[in-house]
Amino acid sequence: MGQPPQSVSVDNSFAWTLAFAPLLLVLIDGLFVAMGAGFSAVTAFLAAIGLNVGLSLADHRRVRAAGQELPAALAALLVPVYLILRQGRLRQNYAIPIVWCVTFLASLGGSGIIENTIGVAIDTGVVERQIEQGVQNKLPGPGQWGQATRLEASRRVAASLRASAA
Numbered sequence: 677m678g679q680p681p682q683s684v685s686v687d688n689s690f691a692w693t694l695a696f697a698p699l700l701l702v703l704i705d706g707l708f709v710a711m712g713a714g715f716s717a718v719t720a721f722l723a724a725i726g727l728n729v730g731l732s733l734a735d736h737r738r739v740r741a742a743g744q745e746l747p748a749a750l751a752a753l754l755v756p757v758y759l760i761l762r763q764g765r766l767r768q769n770y771a772i773p774i775v776w777c778v779t780f781l782a783s784l785g786g787s788g789i790i791e792n793t794i795g796v797a798i799d800t801g802v803v804e805r806q807i808e809q810g811v812q813n814k815l816p817g818p819g820q821w822g823q824a825t826r827l828e829a830s831r832r833v834a835a836s837l838r839a840s841a842a
Contacts, residue, residue, distance in 0.1 A: 686742045686766055690735035694755060695775040697727055698783035728755055739766065756780075807837070 693700075701724050732751040736758075739746055744765045751758045759773035811833055 686738055686744075688768075688772065690731050690738065691759065691762065691772050692775075694728065694731040694735060694759070695772045696779055697724075697731060697755075698776070698779040701727065702783045728752075732758060735762070742766070810837075 701720070704723065705720055729752045732755060733748065736746060736748055736751040739762060744762075746758065746761055746765060750761070756773055756776055759776055760770065763770050763773060811830075
């Protein structure tokens with residue numbers, strides 16, 4: 677009976693970070709929502725691609741330096757497949773790809789949970805334009821009425837905005 681094959685020694689820090697990347701992206705998304713930054717889904721998707729490609733290619737360089745060859749395109753485009761092949765070639769256990777799959781599944785619901793907990797992202801530019809239009813529609817134009825009437829109209833608009841916000 678032969679000895680089991682020895683695993684190849686490689687620093688797994690990029691691979692482990694990649695395994696937790698789906699949750700990191702949910703946290704980053706939550707921070708953007710909490711700060712009120714109105715980022716689109718396209719921006720979040722590009723951030724996810726950038727993080728995954730960067731970590732995958734950095735890990736790919738380490739694996740290649742250890743004498744193991746894996747396709748770089750696979751590392752950048754199909755993270756779970758890359759992680760499975762990586763673990764097989766390095767003769768390591770499959771904890772990293774399993775953790776990636778679990779965190780990916782958790783991240784599918786995590787983004788919605790964070791947005792609903794923190795609040796819905798608001799496009800402040802649209803809200804500001806709507807308020808300005810409403811104020812312009814309710815205030816009399818210059819020269820129509822006296823200053824006191826405009827002040828009273830402003831107060832009515834502010835009161836109606838407070839009432840509708842409550």
